[in-house]
Amino acid sequence: MSSPPSAPSLAKSPLIEVSEVSHEYHNGAGAIPVLKGVSLTVGYNEMAAVMGPSGCGKSTLLSILGLLLVPSRGSYRALGRDLLTLNRSQQAEFRRKCIGFVFQSCNLIENTTVYENLEFPLIYAGVRRSERAPRIRETLSRVNLLHRLHHPSNLLSGGEQQRVAVARALVNRPQIILADEPTGQLDREHSQLVMDHFQQLVEEENIAVVLVTHDPQVAARCHRVYFLEDGLLTSERTLNPLPPHSSLRCNP
Numbered sequence: 001m002s003s004p005p006s007a008p009s010l011a012k013s014p015l016i017e018v019s020e021v022s023h024e025y026h027n028g029a030g031a032i033p034v035l036k037g038v039s040l041t042v043g044y045n046e047m048a049a050v051m052g053p054s055g056c057g058k059s060t061l062l063s064i065l066g067l068l069l070v071p072s073r074g075s076y077r078a079l080g081r082d083l084l085t086l087n088r089s090q091q092a093e094f095r096r097k098c099i100g101f102v103f104q105s106c107n108l109i110e111n112t113t114v115y116e117n118l119e120f121p122l123i124y125a126g127v128r129r130s131e132r133a134p135r136i137r138e139t140l141s142r143v144n145l146l147h148r149l150h151h152p153s154n155l156l157s158g159g160e161q162q163r164v165a166v167a168r169a170l171v172n173r174p175q176i177i178l179a180d181e182p183t184g185q186l187d188r189e190h191s192q193l194v195m196d197h198f199q200q201l202v203e204e205e206n207i208a209v210v211l212v213t214h215d216p217q218v219a220a221r222c223h224r225v226y227f228l229e230d231g232l233l234t235s236e237r238t239l240n241p242l243p244p245h246s247s248l249r250c251n252p
């Protein structure tokens with residue numbers, strides 16, 4: 001892959017910039033339009049919420065942001081790269097280095113411990129064995145789960161599994177975190193804990209978080225709140241906009 005653009009050009013652009021993206025699915029009856037020209041920006045050190053009724057296309061949008069789905073039309077830039085012009089292997093490399101996912105269903109690996117669940121993405125990213133254990137411990141302690149380090153993941157409660165899923169998305173230190181209802185299965189206390197952790201990360205680490213949520217209290221902690229309805233995305237408010245930052249950490 002070519003080297004990342006220089007800091008001065010990044011300083012002017014948001015971390016994530018989606019422009020006029022449309023997507024339609026196809027079934028036997030024809031095309032089903034889901035996204036009809038949506039645009040969103042998320043800056044460095046920002047957290048954005050996407051809200052909207054069930055079936056409006058939130059997961060579709062998140063899949064596009066995660067390079068898991070190619071939209072029918074539009075452009076998507078992040079960390080200074082024009083991501084839809086990359087080939088599949090370049091996109092996979094970008095995803096591996098720069099994007100962390102927290103899915104609605106936790107998708108923990110069966111018959112493994114918490115440690116192994118967090119180690120897997122580190123092995124995949126080529127992190128040396130000696131670095132893995134301290135990183136896993138540090139990430140687990142941030143979500144209050146260090147005491148479960150060697151616990152079988154299938155014996156955890158639903159809320160604990162959700163926090164392992166959050167930790168697993170963070171352990172690679174991605175600059176883009178995409179979360180589909182990351183607090184959906186958590187009680188208020190652990191929901192606050194996960195949001196505290198996201199907030200601390202966005203403040204300290206020059207990352208962007210995009211999360212889908214139905215919870216107004218979660219959305220209230222985000223800098224931007226977008227509403228998706230009838231294929232269109234509207235921004236309700238922008239809170240405390242932070243100055244753009246030029247730091248590249250994951251070096252896409």
Ligand code: ADP
Nearest residue numbers: 025026032034053054055056057058059060061
């Ligand atoms: P949300 O996350 O807001 O609930 P989704 O993005 O999952 O919405 O889905 C948006 C619409 O697209 C829904 O009507 C859903 O049935 C449809 N849809 C999602 N994935 C597919 C697919 N792979 N093929 C066809 N239709 C799909």
